[in-house]
Structures are given as C-alpha cells and as structure tokens.
Amino acid sequence: MRLLDEQALRDIATGSAVLGTGGGGDPYLGTLVSLQALARYGPMQLITADELDDEAMVVYPFVIGSPVPLIEKFPLGKEMVQAYETINRFLHGRVQAVMPVEIGGINSMVPFFIAARVGIPVVDGDCMGRAYPEVQLVTLTMHGIGASPFAIADERGNSVVLYTIDNFWAERFARSISVDMGAICAGAAYPVTGKQVREAAVLGSISYTERIGRAIREANAAKQDAIGAILEETNGVLIFRGKIVDVQRRTSKGWALGECVLEGMDADAGARLVVRFQNENLVAIRDGEIIASVPDLITIIDAESGQAITTEHLRYGFRVVVLGIPCDPKWRTPAGIQLGGPRHFRYDIDYVPLEQRFATAGRTDGRQVSGV
Secondary structure, three states: OEEEOHHHHHHHHHHHHHHOOOOOOOHHHHHHHHHHHHHHHOOEEEEOHHHOOOOOEEEEEEEEEOOHHHHOOOOOOHHHHHHHHHHHHHOOOOEEEEOOOOOOHHHHHHHHHHHHHHOOOEEOEEOOOOOOOOOOOOHHHHOOOOOOOEEEEOOOOOEEEEOOOOHHHHHHHHHHHHHHOOOEEEEEEEEEEHHHHHHHOEEOHHHHHHHHHHHHHHHHHOOOOHHHHHHHHHOOEEEEEEEEEEEEEEEEOOEEEEEEEEEEOHHHOOOEEEEEEEOEEEEEEEOOEEEEEOOOEEEEEEOOOOOEOOHHHOOOOOEEEEEEEOOOHHHHOHHHHHHHOHHHHOOOOOOOOHHHHHHOOOOOOOOOOOOO
16 A cells, blocks of 8 residues: 555656557546545555455546536546445445556546545555447456446436446437436446456556656656656557647537547658547548547547547647557457447447557668567
C-alpha cells in the first residue's frame, strides 16, 4: 500500500488520457475532482491486487454515456456517491475497495474520489488496460463475471439498479438509461472478489499510467521530446504526424460518434489519415487502408506538449501525432479479439497486432519505430 500525493494524481490523469484512446472523459476534469478529494479527505491509498483477501469485495465506479456532455454537465458529485452507496447497500455493505473499470480520463480518477470520500483503498488495475465505449467490453466478461447488480444515478436523485442475464444486456439497458438521464450519468457495477480481480483484471495499470504521465512531465520540464518519452514508456509506434483538417462528430444513443481527418506533415506529407471513433478511437485509415485497429490503442497527442486529446476536444488546425500502443495480452487472445476486436465494431477485417503490421510495412520514412 502507498499513499498518493498531488503529483502522483496529476501524473496518473495525464497517463490515463494517453491510454484512454480519446475516450473516458476530459482528464482535466478528473484531475480537479481527485485533487479536491485529496484536499478535503487526505491522501488516497493505492494497493496491489495481491494485498486483497480472496473474498474481499471490490466494485467499479464510473461515468457512463457520451463524453461530449461533460463539457457542460459534470456527474461527479452527489450522483456518483449515490451510485456507489446504492450498490454497496445491495451488497450489504461489504465493499472494501474500488477500481477503475477502464483507463481513460475521468474514469481513471473516479475511484480516487469515491475511495477518499468513504475511506477505502483503490486497487492498482482496471478491466481494459485502455478505454472502450461499451459496458461489456471488459476482461471480466471473458471470465464469465457479470456486471450485476449495476447501479446508475443522476443529479436529480434518481437511481436504478439493473440485474441482467449477461453483460451485453447490461450495456443495452444502461445506455438507454444514461440517455434519459441527460446523455451521461454515474454508475457502479461489477462486484468482484479479490480472487477474481487477480484472475480476470488488468493489473498494475494505474502505476503504468503514472509512469507515462511522469515521463511526459519530465520530458517537457527538460525541453525534450515528450512523444519519444511516451513511445519509450509504452513500447508504441508513431503512426502519423499531421494537422487536423476536419472533424465530424455527433452524439447518438449515448455515444460520441465520428471521425477525425488529418493531412500529413513532415515524413507523412502528401498522405491523409482518418481516425474513426465511438467515444474511443477505433481504427486508423491511411489513404484508404486500415493500418491500426482495436483492441490495440490509437491515441491522438498534441505534437508540442505530448498531452493526449480526447475526442470531444479535437479541433480543426491542431497539429498532432497519432500513436499506436499494444493492448494488454488478454485482448489478443481469441476471446479478446472476438469481444473487442474490429469486427465487433462492424469493420470486416482481421485484427493484426501493431508490431506485426508495422514490421511488415517496410517503413521508408526514416522514423524510428519503437517496439518493432
């Protein structure tokens, strides 16, 4: 167990945005919430999964819905506490720790707010190793672990508890309810034991985000290449460097759907890249050919600062770098590819790992590709 200070929380938020692949909500908002909780309740406890008893009860608090309404609506007050208290009540007060359900912006930081508020630790891990746009797209689903009971709450005081036959139905109902609650709301679900966490979750991902955030901060402080620091820390690849020339975005059925179009710069001059997203970036298409796809991570980074840009903040004229980061090995199994691969999102292609795709692409632009 260790206590997290302000700098650690800031680094975690920065690194989470990189692994969040454009989704999970604005990391700045998550930082504000965690720092406020730190000031009011004191340092947060971060523990490893090995520190959990086999029967210890863990739940996952999160924000569900489209990230676009977060610009005006902030569901991290009484509604988040209500969602947590509702599920804890249904579990007869047995919750002993919380975890992020995904690594991404706000959803990485929500558990710290709840943990500080109620005095329990946060477990170093999550259920994706990235961010995904649907409730069932977690490693727990591969292990047959259900989301129910699933608590949802809004700022008006409404709360709903779902018991569903599987996690796909949990997504369907929760998404509909989130739309009725204003397109985004608070949730808490996936009650699991310490033993199940060790078997089914992605472990160590909070520490991973902290290392990424620290690498970006230290590179900027030393006036060094923050993009290179990210690539080194993540074993990632530089997919594209360019300027955003168009962004198409719409909110539909509780998601932010759309695409971002980039014109190439430097070594990529003359080429065009399209990144399509459903809350999170799903595929990168260079001159009509898909060159990266889920479950690997595709993240858009400000070319100067090294800060990740979430899909709701993509704007015309931004000069950016698109990075690819290998996903957790659990997503590269047949079950993982079937659950969260390109065909789940209606892209009729076989998943090809980033390392294989870029190793066989015969790069001729002179760039160093990390991890190949």
